[in-house]
Amino acid sequence: xxxxxxxxxxxIRSACRRTARRLAPLAAVAMIAAAPQALQAQxxxxxASDSPLARGAGATxxxxxxxxSAFFPPGALTLTGKTxxxxxxxxNRARLMTDAGGTAxxxxxxxxxxxxxxxxxxxxxxxxxxxxxxxxxxxxYDAWGAKRNPGLAIGEVAGVNALIWFFNEYxxxxxxxxxxxxxxxxxxxxxxxxxxxxxxxxxxxxPYHGSLYFNSARSNGLSYFESVPFAVIGSxxxxxxxxxxxxxxxxxxxxSLGGSSIGEMLYRAxxxxxxxxxxxxxxxxxxxxxxxxxxxxxxxxxTSGRAARIYSNPADPYDRIPPNLSTFMKAGVRFIGDxxxxxxxxxDTTITTAFFEFDMNYxxxxxxxxxxxxxxxxxxxxxxxxxxxxxxxxQIHGNLFTTDIAKGENSHHxxxxxxNYDYANNTALEFGGLSYGxxxxxxxxxxxTWTFQTNVNIHVYLLSAVNSEFAFVGGRPxxxxxxxxxxxxxxxxxxxxxxxxxxxxQVAGLFYRFTFxxxxxxxxxxxxxxxxxxxWGGFQxxxxxxxxxxxxxVTAYVRRSSFEDAGFVDIKQNVGQFRFYGVxxxx
Amino acid sequence: xxxxxxxxxxxxxxxxxxxxxxxxxxxxxxxNGFGFSGSLGWSTIGGDFSQLMTxxxxxxxxxxxxxxxxxxxxxxxxxxxxxxxxxxxxxISQVEFQLFGTFLFLRGNxxxxxxxxxxxxxxxxxxxxxxxxxxxxxxxxxxxxxxPGENGFQGGLALGAEFWVTKNxxxxxxxxxxxxxxxxxxxxxxxITGLSSGTELGFRVGVVWFP
Numbered sequence: 001x002x003x004x005x006x007x008x009x010x011x012i013r014s015a016c017r018r019t020a021r022r023l024a025p026l027a028a029v030a031m032i033a034a035a036p037q038a039l040q041a042q043x044x045x046x047x048a049s050d051s052p053l054a055r056g057a058g059a060t061x062x063x064x065x066x067x068x069s070a071f072f073p074p075g076a077l078t079l080t081g082k083t084x085x086x087x088x089x090x091x092n093r094a095r096l097m098t099d100a101g102g103t104a105x106x107x108x109x110x111x112x113x114x115x116x117x118x119x120x121x122x123x124x125x126x127x128x129x130x131x132x133x134x135x136x137x138x139x140x141y142d143a144w145g146a147k148r149n150p151g152l153a154i155g156e157v158a159g160v161n162a163l164i165w166f167f168n169e170y171x172x173x174x175x176x177x178x179x180x181x182x183x184x185x186x187x188x189x190x191x192x193x194x195x196x197x198x199x200x201x202x203x204x205x206x207p208y209h210g211s212l213y214f215n216s217a218r219s220n221g222l223s224y225f226e227s228v229p230f231a232v233i234g235s236x237x238x239x240x241x242x243x244x245x246x247x248x249x250x251x252x253x254x255x256s257l258g259g260s261s262i263g264e265m266l267y268r269a270x271x272x273x274x275x276x277x278x279x280x281x282x283x284x285x286x287x288x289x290x291x292x293x294x295x296x297x298x299x300x301x302x303t304s305g306r307a308a309r310i311y312s313n314p315a316d317p318y319d320r321i322p323p324n325l326s327t328f329m330k331a332g333v334r335f336i337g338d339x340x341x342x343x344x345x346x347x348d349t350t351i352t353t354a355f356f357e358f359d360m361n362y363x364x365x366x367x368x369x370x371x372x373x374x375x376x377x378x379x380x381x382x383x384x385x386x387x388x389x390x391x392x393x394x395q396i397h398g399n400l401f402t403t404d405i406a407k408g409e410n411s412h413h414x415x416x417x418x419x420n421y422d423y424a425n426n427t428a429l430e431f432g433g434l435s436y437g438x439x440x441x442x443x444x445x446x447x448x449t450w451t452f453q454t455n456v457n458i459h460v461y462l463l464s465a466v467n468s469e470f471a472f473v474g475g476r477p478x479x480x481x482x483x484x485x486x487x488x489x490x491x492x493x494x495x496x497x498x499x500x501x502x503x504x505x506q507v508a509g510l511f512y513r514f515t516f517x518x519x520x521x522x523x524x525x526x527x528x529x530x531x532x533x534x535x536w537g538g539f540q541x542x543x544x545x546x547x548x549x550x551x552x553x554v555t556a557y558v559r560r561s562s563f564e565d566a567g568f569v570d571i572k573q574n575v576g577q578f579r580f581y582g583v584x585x586x587x
Numbered sequence: 588x589x590x591x592x593x594x595x596x597x598x599x600x601x602x603x604x605x606x607x608x609x610x611x612x613x614x615x616x617x618x619n620g621f622g623f624s625g626s627l628g629w630s631t632i633g634g635d636f637s638q639l640m641t642x643x644x645x646x647x648x649x650x651x652x653x654x655x656x657x658x659x660x661x662x663x664x665x666x667x668x669x670x671x672x673x674x675x676x677x678x679i680s681q682v683e684f685q686l687f688g689t690f691l692f693l694r695g696n697x698x699x700x701x702x703x704x705x706x707x708x709x710x711x712x713x714x715x716x717x718x719x720x721x722x723x724x725x726x727x728x729x730x731x732x733x734x735p736g737e738n739g740f741q742g743g744l745a746l747g748a749e750f751w752v753t754k755n756x757x758x759x760x761x762x763x764x765x766x767x768x769x770x771x772x773x774x775x776x777x778x779i780t781g782l783s784s785g786t787e788l789g790f791r792v793g794v795v796w797f798p
Contacts, residue, residue: 180680
């Protein structure tokens with residue numbers, strides 16, 4: 001063969017491959033549509049002809065794609081992998097077209113490896129989730145193929161405690177780590193107290209610590225409710241037995257229950273970008289990203305081999321990328337009054353900072369067909385650059401139980417039991433807590449494109465923390481090393497939100513929130529009655545431009561602290577905030 | 588026959604019954620795999636360190652693997668020793684990480700004697716307001732210790748027996764001896780300096796779990 005012929009042949013093959021790659025998604029659809037009988041040859045796993053993808057494929061078939069399907073003889077094609085039913089990613093579906101007789105090799109030759117670098121000639125059959133483990137061993141596997149293993153979860157919880165204790169004792173040189181049977185008995189016999197850690201440590205770092213316990217269980221095949229006790233017990237053992245400080249009630253609540261909120265959020269967030277069916281560099285980056293987001297899940301995927309194995313994604317989209325998932329990234333500037341000087345909204349000092357906010361609406365409370373815990377949650381995290389703390393706000397409000405109340409042609413009402421984690425540590429507000437509540441969601445259809453939504457929630461804080469000028473005066477634990485700047489308390493709270501949405505995207509909103517915190521520890525001297533009310537409310541507007549948009553919001557923060565019984569003057573703190581930002585909808 | 592003449596045969600019979608009860612009852616079978624143990628005990632100190640401290644209540648937790656008539660595992664051992672008078676209400680903490688090998692005699696019986704060889708790291712640290720300035724020096728951040736620990740190595744031997752109550756659960760009773768050497772350990776407030784070696788002698792009672 002002459003050199004020109006070889007070059008021409010190579011160019012033709014290259015062009016064919018490029019064309020084939022472009023047409024791969026369509027080809028996948030067409031193959032399913034044109035050869036339904038072939039798909040019935042599958043012995044195990046879901047049949048592609050049963051999938052929504054296959055049922056709806058006929059309308060999208062073109063002559064080109066039908067011609068491509070001729071490469072796959074009838075009876076040779078199989079569609080494995082439960083995710084085929086989801087019909088979420090046609091490109092991925094293309095890679096699921098395999099058979100045992102060499103068609104897969106032909107497919108790979110034609111289309112290359114869109115998601116990775118699997119060697120040509122290697123068996124590319126995609127097993128179902130959990131394959132590679134002993135599926136017939138009687139054990140339960142979760143949607144991601146993780147074997148249910150409470151024993152390993154217990155070991156990992158103990159390992160988390162041991163690792164953090166080791167760091168504190170050997171590296172940090174902590175003064176609370178000389179644990180031994182005497183300290184265990186002392187702590188257990190003296191019971192719970194409140195500790196003196198920084199606000200950020202107690203209300204943010206400890207819940208993150210708890211998320212490690214939670215995800216030790218969650219990523220070992222246990223459900224949300226099954227995983228919560230691991231956080232509760234792991235936190236208890238830390239409090240009683242891994243430090244010589246008296247056990248702290250505030251730590252136990254925030255680490256275990258706050259940890260379950262953060263833990264489930266991280267688990268769900270990681271699931272949206274993990275992809276078992278992908279190979280190569282992109283798969284590696286996804287696994288690394290998940291490892292940093294959720295170290296315990298990353299560790300379990302790594303040690304079980306699931307991080308490197310190619311197998312199907314969860315069959316149910318609610319276990320991976322739920323329908324109606326929407327995420328928003330906001331970046332802009334905020335102008336805010338100084339809370340240390342503000343008894344009125346007219347502050348002499350205005351602080352200007354840049355901020356970045358990431359909001360996730362995981363699912364849609366009205367349209368979700370599955371309603372397990374946290375199948376719907378709302379998360380918002382705000383990073384402030386130039387404020388007192390970089391992580392200025394984190395809120396996770398998740399539904400534990402959801403049910404329809406009424407559903408009509410133009411209105412839909414839903415009731416939910418919610419678990420709410422709140423952390424705000426910025427110039428405007430220092431507030432945090434863990435609450436459980438009952439909420440109503442309503443949606444009114446105003447036209448084909450416009451809807452009006454409301455959400456009212458009434459909740460009770462198991463623990464709340466509010467900045468206080470006199471928190472240091474009472475209720476200090478033994479061996480206190482610093483003065484706390486905030487009170488711990490309990491109390492009720494409520495919020496109300498109203499919003500107008502255009503084509504499913506909120507463009508205008510009004511919100512108000514109220515919290516009452518009866519002080520349990522801090523400024524409550526000799527049993528005196530001190531309490532705080534914290535309110536914030538405002539309105540926001542977004543002008544969408546495709547996936548992009550510009551927005552602005554105004555918020556007023558109001559704190560009223562009553563120390564009358566303690567003999568101190570009451571505190572009135574009013575802070576205003578204005579934000580202007582650009583917004584991008586990534587999902 | 589006088590009762591005293593029966594004592595030795597009865598003791599031998601009881602021991603024999605205990606040792607072979609596993610076979611008789613068929614409860615204990617030869618098992619391999621991972622297991623856990625935990626114990627509490629009492630120990631006393633010797634050597635240089637006896638100038639500083641007296642006795643302790645140690646706790647120990649282990650995870651091990653048993654492939655045959657022997658086990659290999661790791662354990663963490665923590666204790667707080669009472670200081671010598673007049674500071675007897677103050678304590679010096681000890682933490683040891685150990686690698687151990689256990690040799691099982693009469694494996695499969697309800698009573699299973701063992702010999703354990705162990706070695707690892709040791710760390711000693713004074714604690715309490717006598718040894719830690721209180722309030723701490725201003726340059727020490729809250730939560731950090733102004734009296735850092737001293738590290739060293741230790742090795743020892745434990746002899747005992749496991750009494751298997753069920754197929755998966757047993758009681759461990761044993762005595763242990765260890766020797767250790769550390770970097771020079773000073774407690775200026777007591778006028779004690781240059782401690783670097785010592786011994787421990789004690790016993791333990793715990794549980795063994797074969798999941």
